[in-house]
Amino acid sequence: MTGKNNGFALPRRVILQGVASVALLGLGKIAFGAAPAFAANDKYPDEAFKQKSSDDAIKLLYGKTAEKSDKIKLDAPEIAENGAVVPIAVSSTLSDVTAIAFLVAENPNALVAAYKIPAGTMPSVANRIKMARTSNVIVVVEAGGKLYSTSKEVKVTVGGCGG
Amino acid sequence: MTIRRRDFLTLAGVAALSGGLPRTARSAETAYDLERFGNARILHMTDTHAQLLPVYFREPSVNLGIGAMQGKPPHLVGRAFLDRFGIRPDSAEAYAFTFLDFEKSAGRFGKLGGFAHLKTLIDRLRQEAGPGRSLLLDGGDLWQGTGLANTMQGADMVEAANLLGIEAMTGHWEFTYGEQALRSNLARFKGEFLAQNVFLTEEAAFNDAKAFDPASGRVFKPATIKEIGGHRVAVIGQAFPYVPIAHPKRFTPDWTFGIRDDELQKLVNTLRTTDKVDAVVLLSHNGMDVDLKLASRVSGIDVILGGHTHDAVPQPIPVTNAGGTTLVTNAGSSGKFLGVLDLELAKGKVADVRYRLLPVFSELLKPDPAMAALIGKMREPHAAAYATKLATSDRLLYRRGNFGGTVDQLICDALLGEFDAEIALSPGFRWGNSVLPGQPVTMEDVLTETAMSYPETYVLKMTGGQIKDVLEDVCDNLFNADPYYQQGGDMVRVGGLTYACSPTESVGRRISDLKLGNGKSLEAGKSYRVAGWASVNEQQGVPVWDVFAKHLRAGKMPAQRGTGVTLKGVDDNPGIAGQG
Numbered sequence A: 001m002t003g004k005n006n007g008f009a010l011p012r013r014v015i016l017q018g019v020a021s022v023a024l025l026g027l028g029k030i031a032f033g034a035a036p037a038f039a040a041n042d043k044y045p046d047e048a049f050k051q052k053s054s055d056d057a058i059k060l061l062y063g064k065t066a067e068k069s070d071k072i073k074l075d076a077p078e079i080a081e082n083g084a085v086v087p088i089a090v091s092s093t094l095s096d097v098t099a100i101a102f103l104v105a106e107n108p109n110a111l112v113a114a115y116k117i118p119a120g121t122m123p124s125v126a127n128r129i130k131m132a133r134t135s136n137v138i139v140v141v142e143a144g145g146k147l148y149s150t151s152k153e154v155k156v157t158v159g160g161c162g163g
Numbered sequence B: 001m002t003i004r005r006r007d008f009l010t011l012a013g014v015a016a017l018s019g020g021l022p023r024t025a026r027s028a029e030t031a032y033d034l035e036r037f038g039n040a041r042i043l044h045m046t047d048t049h050a051q052l053l054p055v056y057f058r059e060p061s062v063n064l065g066i067g068a069m070q071g072k073p074p075h076l077v078g079r080a081f082l083d084r085f086g087i088r089p090d091s092a093e094a095y096a097f098t099f100l101d102f103e104k105s106a107g108r109f110g111k112l113g114g115f116a117h118l119k120t121l122i123d124r125l126r127q128e129a130g131p132g133r134s135l136l137l138d139g140g141d142l143w144q145g146t147g148l149a150n151t152m153q154g155a156d157m158v159e160a161a162n163l164l165g166i167e168a169m170t171g172h173w174e175f176t177y178g179e180q181a182l183r184s185n186l187a188r189f190k191g192e193f194l195a196q197n198v199f200l201t202e203e204a205a206f207n208d209a210k211a212f213d214p215a216s217g218r219v220f221k222p223a224t225i226k227e228i229g230g231h232r233v234a235v236i237g238q239a240f241p242y243v244p245i246a247h248p249k250r251f252t253p254d255w256t257f258g259i260r261d262d263e264l265q266k267l268v269n270t271l272r273t274t275d276k277v278d279a280v281v282l283l284s285h286n287g288m289d290v291d292l293k294l295a296s297r298v299s300g301i302d303v304i305l306g307g308h309t310h311d312a313v314p315q316p317i318p319v320t321n322a323g324g325t326t327l328v329t330n331a332g333s334s335g336k337f338l339g340v341l342d343l344e345l346a347k348g349k350v351a352d353v354r355y356r357l358l359p360v361f362s363e364l365l366k367p368d369p370a371m372a373a374l375i376g377k378m379r380e381p382h383a384a385a386y387a388t389k390l391a392t393s394d395r396l397l398y399r400r401g402n403f404g405g406t407v408d409q410l411i412c413d414a415l416l417g418e419f420d421a422e423i424a425l426s427p428g429f430r431w432g433n434s435v436l437p438g439q440p441v442t443m444e445d446v447l448t449e450t451a452m453s454y455p456e457t458y459v460l461k462m463t464g465g466q467i468k469d470v471l472e473d474v475c476d477n478l479f480n481a482d483p484y485y486q487q488g489g490d491m492v493r494v495g496g497l498t499y500a501c502s503p504t505e506s507v508g509r510r511i512s513d514l515k516l517g518n519g520k521s522l523e524a525g526k527s528y529r530v531a532g533w534a535s536v537n538e539q540q541g542v543p544v545w546d547v548f549a550k551h552l553r554a555g556k557m558p559a560q561r562g563t564g565v566t567l568k569g570v571d572d573n574p575g576i577a578g579q580g
Helices: A009-032 A046-050 A054-062 B002-015 B078-085 B092-097 B102-109 B115-129 B147-151 B155-164 B173-188 B202-206 B261-273 B288-297 B369-387 B406-419 B443-450 B464-479 B544-553
Strands: A072-075 A086-092 A097-104 A111-116 A124-129 A135-143 A146-154 B040-045 B134-138 B223-228 B231-238 B279-284 B303-306 B317-321 B324-330 B337-346 B349-359 B389-392 B423-428 B440-442 B457-463 B490-495 B497-501 B511-516 B527-533 B565-567
Touching: A046 A054, A046 A111, A054 A097, A054 A111, A054 A135, A054 A146, A072 A135, A072 A146, A086 A097, A086 A135, A086 A146, A097 A124, A111 A124, B040 B115, B040 B223, B040 B231, B078 B092, B092 B102, B092 B349, B115 B134, B115 B155, B115 B337, B115 B369, B134 B223, B134 B231, B147 B155, B147 B369, B147 B443, B155 B173, B155 B369, B223 B261, B231 B261, B231 B337, B261 B279, B261 B288, B279 B288, B279 B337, B288 B303, B288 B317, B288 B324, B303 B337, B303 B349, B324 B349, B369 B443, B389 B443, B389 B544, B406 B423, B406 B443, B406 B457, B406 B490, B406 B527, B406 B544, B423 B464, B440 B443, B443 B544, B457 B464, B464 B490, B464 B497, B464 B511, B464 B527, B490 B497
Parallel strands: B040 B134, B231 B279, B279 B303, B303 B324, B423 B527, B497 B565
Antiparallel strands: A072 A086, A086 A124, A097 A111, A097 A135, A135 A146, B040 B337, B223 B231, B317 B324, B337 B349, B389 B440, B423 B490, B457 B527, B497 B511
């Protein structure tokens, strides 16, 4: 880490971006506290994170159901190399994105992370999620006041026995 | 020898190896005469598993395809395979490509492969193509599979590859020697190691780990452009996508793999539009089912030269996609076959293609003296140890098959005996040669079935529920209806246990009726003493080859038994020809 800035720049940017995204929820008050749009629902969504099922968590978070969209790009491995840290990334070409959330249907509590996307921000979030077992990973995107989703199965395996 | 020669004369020519020549002209010299075609020739070998010497290798009698894959290549065995590809029963090709009459035919047609024989064939095919008109590619699993390769961590195979003239390769088991050994081998490899789908983990990138391209995080060069036949051909490497899952992660802690369709598509697009190549070839270690799906999703690839699943498929399978058609091949294993892709290249496109998968009949090819000398020199320090006779086989020994082979039954017996275990588990690798009945079983044979970088045995307590979960998990890796969720390899072999398997079911519902050797049902909550080897978790036990050798030395082989697996719901599947 000492002064080798060349090969270093990009990975660091990627990581910083990830950290910033994760922190968005907590920093919301400080960074955007003045924005009236956030004032009403700025509270930590405690109840949503306690829900067992993904449907219940989505309903509590956004108060509506999501429709499938092909304008959400979800990058996730087919088979996780390590179930404890599964890298996933989401971006969307939907306009006016205001929120993105990750859910793992088979986890003890489905909701993994929920982000608020301030106006003018590129809707692109990367995260690492912990998965108890093979499950659908669901991404929900709120855009223009409507809710959209996509999903992908990520397999968590005990491994072994390659040809 | 004369009898064998006669067999070849009357039978080997059948697959149109020698085109329109009159039958009497066919001989050892003409069996490999190929009709001239095209302006560029690509030779493809894969999954040789370090077999420097010719081998007997029985192809599977069980290679089930599930869902959309049912009844389609590569999931055909025996007679269904011959019918699909128009191969005459009882011919030399039937012997090379299928398990049919294996013992009888082995006596008639002899061993296949061997690097000295391969060298002779490759040199001849390259000479025919003419200078600057050919390319030799290896699809990986070149460095692992013998005692010698394991001791030398693949260094022997780098020497052989250099003499053979391999110009580019990708990898799978190559990674299981760890980064240091891999890089040290690659420093001496005269060809290029290509892998578009191996990236630094974020941590490794942050810590400035070595990468071919720090900006993208690609650890290895993804592709190379070769000029052959006056045209530019791009070769992209696709390493085995699940190295850190199928093997201990400690060997590749800094690297992350995956299929990576999107990155591949971008790479193909760049090669097509920026580099203006005339053809794009994917040198793949995905496995054939994965390659077939990938070919439907990624456009712009002309041919996928595939490996990993050890499927010897005589003809390419065309797959249509958004950009046109991609041909998908798979070139078998153990040095038995050489893929010959003749291309008629034109500006910006492949105008025409001819493909053959040639069986390498060792008795029809004069061994190349330089390669034979190199192999002899490398083997010399170990020759006496390898030649040690441990037993005489009273049966055909083989491994390949979805659920079990006679070799693995003996390994499971050895584990049960050595560790006084109730249940033995042995991985379903697709490498491992065959030994004919009445032949001696040597230490070299034992190593050829077991040599790898994590051979430690283990004994542990597992509940019946955990054992079922393991079987379900491995079974899903083999039979998931979506090939992207498969890892290749075959079902874990069991000793002291029988079960029923319904491959067409979903995960968690395939395995049932688990019983111990004494006929009692396995209880989900009860603990059992389980022995095994090749765990992805670090183990401390003695290497499995010592356990196996000791068992063989002890005397008579136990009565032959079945795989212990009763199959359900696959009666009409042409991927099965009896319990194998």
